[in-house]
């Protein structure tokens with residue numbers, strides 16, 4: 001093993017949470033080591049939006065940027081719920097099996113400096129305060145041990161740091177100051193959807209986005225190319241690599257090591273961690289640290305803790321309470337060109353159904369937004385495979401008409417904890433180092449089915465009332481595991497029997513071990529995107545670290 005180094009803090013995982021933690025620590029002039037199992041990306045060279053084959057490349061994965069996970073057997077599908085099965089004009093029913101399944105790469109979060117923010121859309125939402133009190137107000141799940149008021153100054157700080165562009169109307173989330181940047185103008189497709197929203201009495205606000213609507217902090221404004229999930233080459237989308245990590249590096253107090261994996265947590269006397277063992281480009285190394293922050297995301301952080309025998313007591317909640325956001329998307333085709341391949345993804349949103357009690361008979365709400373780019377139905381290849389069946393000259397003509405007139409509406413909803421959804425270590429499947437993979441157990445319960453039905457009703461109704469009568473594709477969580485937002489596996493709380501970390505994100509029973517990522521969420525929210533909340537929580541936690 002290589003020589004030992006010593007740091008004030010080691011942060012494992014350079015995604016949304018870890019990057020924010022490292023930056024805050026570097027600003028305090030602590031000596032910080034930030035490591036990530038994945039590679040570094042260079043927006044100027046790695047993202048292929050200006051290449052003719054951009055659609056085939058998708059997000060450009062590099063060696064080490066795709067993690068490995070496994071799945072426990074999925075639940076059987078009920079023939080009575082055929083209306084919630086995913087389908088497309090091009091392929092018919094897309095899950096031909098009798099069980100729920102995993103689409104494409106499964107848990108498809110990027111590993112790398114910037115983590116999943118490299119390919120995230122960039123929606124920047126505060127939690128609805130009511131969604132943070134699911135147990136005391138609605139009798140399900142768990143309450144947050146921090147309040148919206150505790151987080152509000154940190155929300156504002158992160159919004160200013162990233163350059164979030166948002167509307168004047170705060171809805172349920174009170175604000176102590178306006179957004180730092182004005183909201184983006186709605187695209188032509190979203191203006192078309194606005195007509196349907198108005199007819200249905202839905203609010204249709206500009207969506208708060210960490211993409212710049214004006215030059216800000218040395219970065220240029222968005223050019224509305226629509227490619228956020230493929231990696232933003234302009235650096236205006238505030239992914240963690242070009243914001244928190246870049247500024248932590250510039251401080252001179254933070255060493256950053258890509259392609260470096262945590263392989264061991266070394267426990268010290270009493271309530272302390274003393275060191276970590278890392279495997280990186282220079283081999284295996286032991287690093288002494290005064291504080292250890294785990295920020296591997298809601299699947300890998302519980303794995304890191306579970307891989308250390310005896311670190312946490314038997315019966316610990318690590319891995320329990322796994323939450324995956326519930327999603328439904330309806331894709332339709334308008335009879336007119338809308339240039340829908342361009343514009344800012346998810347530029348408009350309705351919060352009308354978002355409060356936990358907004359939908360009669362359903363606990364847990366959902367939001368509805370424009371979702372054309374997230375659906376991936378943007379370029380000719382996707383249309384040919386999924387939306388425009390056929391061959392030959394007529395097919396080509398239809399494709400020319402279809403590309404640019406396709407519009408999608410997506411709903412994302414609350415995920416409630418279930419005894420049948422959790423993460424553990426796979427007893428059989430192992431990674432290249434011979435360590436068990438994280439295994440995901442995912443279950444859709446009856447309340448989720450009810451919520452999904454309400455979500456589908458609204459997304460279909462919104463397309464129809466917008467004058468888009470032809471559906472070309474629908475898909476959702478009922479028959480596919482949906483992993484964009486995952487949370488809960490190291491839940492935050494006051495009772496060590498029911499949670500893993502306290503309100504300051506410190507692991508119960510330890511003085512210097514922290515979890516700073518999405519795994520600490522006690523509830524998912526009714527469709528709020530989590531990253532802004534992760535980063536607000538993390539800045540607050542670092543300010544309270546001893």
Ligand SMILES: Cc1cc2nc3c(=O)[nH]c(=O)nc-3n(C[C@H](O)[C@H](O)[C@H](O)COP(=O)(O)OP(=O)(O)OC[C@H]3O[C@@H](n4cnc5c(N)ncnc54)[C@H](O)[C@@H]3O)c2cc1C
Pocket residue numbers: 012013014015016017018035036037038108109110111112113114115116117119120121122123124125229260261262263295296297298300301304483484485486516517518519529530531532534
């Ligand atoms: C397609 C997509 C779109 C999304 N859009 C949005 C959006 O618009 N707005 C929003 O708020 N959220 C969005 N999200 C979700 C958001 O990206 C995540 O919630 C957020 O990035 C989670 O942050 P995290 O810190 O928990 O983990 P991550 O950002 O995933 O970072 C975890 C990091 O830890 C590293 N790591 C893991 N294990 C180890 C180890 N043993 N050693 C070293 N490093 C390790 C990983 O390589 C990774 O880089 C989206 C997600 C997806 C997939």
Ligand code: SF4
Pocket residue numbers: 211212221222223224225226227228229231232233234235236237343344345
């Ligand atoms: S739409 Fe804007 S934020 Fe998204 S990739 Fe294009 S330039 Fe970047």
